[in-house]
Amino acid sequence: MNLEIKPVVHLRELKQFVKFPFDLYQGNEYWAPPLISGQLETLRQDRNPAFAYCRAAYWIASRDGKIVGRIAAMVNDKFNSVWSESLARFGWFDFVDDIQVSSLLLATAEKWAQEQGMSGINGPMGFTNFDASGMLVEGFKELSTFGAAYNHSYYASHLEHHGYGKAADWVEYQIAVPGEIPDKVERIAEIVEKRFKLELKQFKHKKQLLPFAHDIFSMINVAYKDIYGFVELSERQVEYYIHSYLNFIKPELTPLIFDEHGKLVAFGITMPSLSVAAQKAQGRLLPLGIYHFLKAMRSYRQIDFLLTAVHPDFQNKGVNAMLMLAMHKFFIEKGVESVETNWEHEDNLKIQAQWRFYQTRL
Structure with missing residues (x-):
């Protein structure tokens, strides 16, 4: 042959x-x-x-x-x-x-x-x-x-x-969402918020979130610049990703943290799982693919954790606890059962430290 x-x-x-x-x-x-x-x-x-x-x-x-x-x-x-x-x-x-x-x-x-x-x-x-x-x-x-x-x-x-x-191992965790927020998460979040005079915001409408889109990608460039392999995103790429992705995220699942001067210092982006919708759509939005994706966006049984970033000046200071607290409250309200973390580098201990207060499964 x-x-x-x-x-x-x-x-x-x-x-x-x-x-x-x-x-x-x-x-x-x-x-x-x-x-x-x-x-x-x-x-x-x-x-x-x-x-x-x-x-x-x-x-x-x-x-x-x-x-x-x-x-x-x-x-x-x-x-x-x-x-x-x-x-x-x-x-x-x-x-x-x-x-x-x-x-x-x-x-x-x-x-x-x-x-x-x-x-x-x-x-x-x-x-x-x-x-x-x-x-x-x-x-x-x-x-x-x-x-x-x-x-x-x-x-x-x-x-x-x-x-x-x-070259390296990447791991993904499934995190069970308990019905009660761990005491340590609440306590750390409260201390950090007061100590550094931070404010967390969650929005209900995309038009409220989109003005911060460029700030989110600027944060990515700053927070990830020292991780091997990362290359700073150009302005054209930022515009491309805003058009491709940020228009589709759910603002209530994207908490932002600002310092006392109104500067973005951290964010987290999560989404309802789209895996089953993708299987039904079979690669196409039309004629019925868009229906399956929109339906999945209204389901909160499983959430995918897409991306988080914290400004270097606020890393290793517990700021992530504020993000976890805000998301956990929303997850309980919506009846979320589990969260998939997406792939993480095995040596990215800063990211994996976020899950230490929760029951996880590789």
Whole structure:
């Protein structure tokens, strides 16, 4: 049987590239499909502002006319400049359980990286920190969080076969929401609020939250700048993410904390779980996908914890307790049963310290 690989050149081929996982994971009850339109936006050079400092190429592997794999290779020049690296990255790496297929895909990406003058390649990664990254090595029978990476169990053995090793572990927790707020959380939140003269605000309407959108992304740039791999978001990217994401978040699930001068110093973003809605939508908002997502947005049984940031001047001072207290009160009011934390770096002790007062499950 003839195995071949071809670069993605035209939009028609890019759509095939994006849609391949829908065949690969057909019938899989744990995969939460991404939106096809969102994937196309991310991968198109004329749409994604990350291409201001990124280069990329995509390939599709086929056997006898049937697609059996895909891979993207990228160079983030801004990352290499900030962190003094010379690395390419691969992502959107999906394939049938065939060593020949994964070998051809990786070899093609590695060759491209060399042609770009890079000294190495790692992944799976996306263009930026806001793209799905990593490879699942445990928890294959857990429902994937919408927007997070999911893959078949054979993926890791293929990468090991081709000489790739683990760079770091990322973990995700499920947190049970108790009917009562832990005393320590309330006590710490009260002390911190008074000591640093902080004010927490929660809004009911998006128009009240959107004026702080740029402040939220400025906070991300400041709070995450020292974490290896993070690259400051440009103004174009900020506008892109505000349009793509902030218009869809629920303001009552996004508490903000301000200092005595009215400056944003911390925030947390959570959302009702969209995983089941994504499975029903099968990558499309129309004709019925939007109905499933809107219905999920009104359900509070399970919440996904998307992102939190605290200004460096207020880190390690208990400010997170104020966020946890505000969200926990809302969760009790709405009958939330559990919270998924999304992926966290195993060494990110500041983030994991948030959960020490709650019952968690990896």
